[in-house]
Amino acid sequence: MSFTTTQIWTVIVGLGLGSYLLRLSFLGIIGNRDLPEWVLRHLRYTAVAVMPGMITPLILFPQASGGELDPVRLGAALATVAISLWTKNAVLTIFGGAAVLFALHFGIG
Template sequence: MKIDPLTFWIVLPVLAIGTYVIRLSFLGVLGNRPLPEGLRRALRYTAVAILPGLVAPAVLWPAATGGQTDPARLAAALVTLAVGIATRSVIGAILAGGVTLYAVLWL
């Protein structure tokens, strides 16, 4: 799909300004003030809440297999989760999941 150059050059600055305004609304308004403790506590869980939403579709409906659940990816996800819980090491969990994925795909 090809986009018209005029449309592109109109949309690009509008999106840039929109992004700037959204970020400024938080940083400019709240930048010099301490956040309430309840909000700070909730923000700690943002990555934990978003990451499963990003990973789950790639594990359960991977594009590499045409949307069919793949035992190799499922095994890698389960090993990653188990190692992450057991060791509390992000790097260890990622490495264990990667090794599991490639080992099961190789078999």
């Protein structure tokens, strides 16, 4: 499928405008007003809810293996969860998970 330059720029401008309007609707409407406590409480969990949704497909259906389950990525994910439960430290979890991923990648292949 081939797109013309005009079509590509139309999509880029449309997505940029949509992104701007989305941010403006939230920031422009609320402005400097304080948010209710229940909204702040729910916003604290946004990253916790979004990250698994972004990472899980990369673990279960990675492009590098043609969408097949990859034992290296699955092992690194399980080790990362174990490290996070054991240490309760985000930095150690990230570096530990990366170390396990590289170790498994070079160990198993």
